[in-house]
Amino acid sequence: xxxxxxxxxxxxxxxxxxxxxxxxxxxxxxxxxxxxxxxxxxxxxxxxxxxxxxxxxxxxxxxxxxxxxxxxxxxxxxxxxxxxxxxxxxxxxxxxxxxxxxxxxxxxxxxxxxxxxxxxxxxxxxxxxxxxxxxxxxxxxxxxxxxxxxxxxxxxxxxxxxxxxxxxxxxxxxxxxxxxxxxxxxxxxxxxxxxxxxxxxxxxxxxxxxxxxxxxxxxxxxxxxxxxxxxxxxxxxxxxxxxxxxxxxxxxxxxxxxxxxxxxxxxxxxxxxxxxxxxxxxxxxxxxxxxxxxxxxxxxxxxxxxxxxxxxxxxxxxxxxxxxxxxxxxxxxxxxxx
Ligand code: KG4
Ligand code: ZN
Numbered sequence: 001x002x003x004x005x006x007x008x009x010x011x012x013x014x015x016x017x018x019x020x021x022x023x024x025x026x027x028x029x030x031x032x033x034x035x036x037x038x039x040x041x042x043x044x045x046x047x048x049x050x051x052x053x054x055x056x057x058x059x060x061x062x063x064x065x066x067x068x069x070x071x072x073x074x075x076x077x078x079x080x081x082x083x084x085x086x087x088x089x090x091x092x093x094x095x096x097x098x099x100x101x102x103x104x105x106x107x108x109x110x111x112x113x114x115x116x117x118x119x120x121x122x123x124x125x126x127x128x129x130x131x132x133x134x135x136x137x138x139x140x141x142x143x144x145x146x147x148x149x150x151x152x153x154x155x156x157x158x159x160x161x162x163x164x165x166x167x168x169x170x171x172x173x174x175x176x177x178x179x180x181x182x183x184x185x186x187x188x189x190x191x192x193x194x195x196x197x198x199x200x201x202x203x204x205x206x207x208x209x210x211x212x213x214x215x216x217x218x219x220x221x222x223x224x225x226x227x228x229x230x231x232x233x234x235x236x237x238x239x240x241x242x243x244x245x246x247x248x249x250x251x252x253x254x255x256x257x258x259x260x261x262x263x264x265x266x267x268x269x270x271x272x273x274x275x276x277x278x279x280x281x282x283x284x285x286x287x288x289x290x291x292x293x294x295x296x297x298x299x300x301x302x303x304x305x306x307x308x309x310x311x312x313x314x315x316x317x318x319x320x321x322x323x324x325x326x327x328x329x330x331x332x333x334x335x336x337x338x
Contacts, residue, residue, distance in 0.1 A: 002068060003075045003320060004098070005313025006059065008091030009083025009111045010138060011035075011042045013054040014310035017066035018317065020074070022121065026066030027311055030054040037177040041167060042137070048086030055094045062310070070102045075325070077107035077316030079114065081333035083138070088332035096328055107316040108326040110151075111308075112139060112336075115274035117148055117315035118301035127299055131268045133259050135283075136275030136308075137163035137178070139336070140255075142207045142262045145272070148318045153338040154262055155207025162251050163277045165211035169218050169247050172230050173240055183244045184280050189237070190245030195221060197250040199257075207258055214250050218243060252283050260290045270297035278306045 002025055007014040011033070017026040032050045036042050063070070078095035080088065099106040116132035132143040132151065140163075141156030160168070163180055170179025175186060197217045200210040221243065222233060235243075263271050273287065278300050291298035305312055319325070 001074045004073050005310045006078040006091045006095050007310040008051045008087050009079045011047045012308040013051050013058050015059040015062040016310035017062050018314045026062040028058045028061035030058050040171040040177045044084045051090035075105045075107050079111040080108040082336045085334040092332050105325040107319045109313050114312040114315045118274045118305040118312040119272035119299045127272050130270045130272045131262045133273045134275045135162045135277035140209045144266045157209040159210050159212035165215050168215050186241050187244040187248045190241030192245040192249035194242035195246035199254050252286050256286045256290050263296050272299045274301040276307045279303045
C-alpha cells in the first residue's frame with residue numbers, strides 16, 4: 001500500500017507515490033524555470049496556468065513509475081499551505097477530485113513541515129526533536145520541532161526571504177534565474193570581504209531575519225539611490241564576483257548566527273535545514289563549522305530534496321498513521337500560520 005503526494009505550492013509541479021515504509025515508488029517533477037526566467041522571478045498567474053497543464057501528466061507519470069493501480073493507494077496527500085494561492089488551488093483541486101473519484105481519504109500537508117521532513121528521509125533514527133531552518137525563495141524561518149507534526153515558530157523574515165534576495169541581486173547583476181545558483185557560482189571567484197554589506201537584525205535577541213536592507217545596499221553599490229536601471233552597468237567579472245561573494249557572506253553570517261542561537265536556546269541536539277538555499281555549499285560549510293564548534297549535529301536535506309518536490313510529502317505518512325485526514329471542504333491557506 002502507498003500514498004500519492006502532490007506538490008504545487010510555487011512553481012514546481014510534482015507528484016510522488018510513497019510506500020507505507022517510506023520507500024519512494026514513483027516520483028515526477030515538472031519545473032517551470034523556463035517560463036519565469038524572462039521575468040526573473042515567479043509570476044503567480046503564469047505559475048497557476050502552468051500547474052493546470054502539468055498536474056495530471058505529472059501524477060500519471062508518478063503512478064506509472066510506481067506501477068500500482070489507484071485502488072492500492074491509501075490516501076491522497078497534497079501541500080495545502082503556505083504558498084501562492086493560484087498554485088495551491090490547482091494542487092488541492094486535483095487532490096480533492098482524485099480523492100472523490102477513487103474514494104480515498106485526503107491528507108493536507110504543511111509545505112514548510114515537509115521541507116524539514118526532507119531531512120528525515122532515508123534515515124533510520126528520528127531527526128526530532130530538532131531546530132528546523134527553512135531557507136527558500138519564499139521563506140526564511142526557524143522552528144523548534146518537537147515532532148514531525150509539532151513545530152513551534154521561533155522567528156522568520158520580516159520582509160524578503162533569503163532566496164528571494166539571491167534572486168533579486170542576480171537580476172540586478174544580469175545573472176541567470178533562479179539567482180541562487182548563479183550568484184553562488186559567481187561568488188566562487190570573489191572576495192567575501194570586498195564590500196561590507198549590512199547584517200540586519202544580527203544582534204537583535206530574536207529569531208527574525210530581514211534581507212531587504214541588504215538587497216538595497218547592493219543596489220546602492222551598483223547604481224546609487226533612486227536609480228533603477230541596471231542595464232548600463234559596466235562591471236568587470238571580478239567586481240561581479242566580489243559583490244556576489246560579499247552579499248552571499250552577509251546572508252550566511254545572519255543565517256548561521258541565528259540558527260546556532262536557536263539550537264542553544266532550545267537545548268536542541270541537532271539543526272535540520274531544508275529549502276532551496278540549503279543547496280548553497282558555502283552556507284552548508286559555515287553551518288557545519290558552527291555545528292562542530294558548538295557540538296550539535298547538522299543535517300541538511302539532500303540537494304535534490306532541498307528545492308520543492310513531492311517526495312518530502314512523505315510526511316503525510318505521519319498523518320496517515322494517526323488518521324489525521326482533511327475534510328473535502330478544506331481550503332487552501334496561502335499565508336504562513338505561526
Ligand atoms: O525551496 P525552493 O525550490 O522554492 C521555494 O519554496 O521558494 O527554493 C528556491 C530558492 C530560489 O530563490 C533560489 O535562488 C534559491 O532557492 N537557491 C539558492 C541556491 N540554489 C537555489 N540560493 C543560494 N544558493 C544556492 N546554491
Ligand atoms: Zn518550498
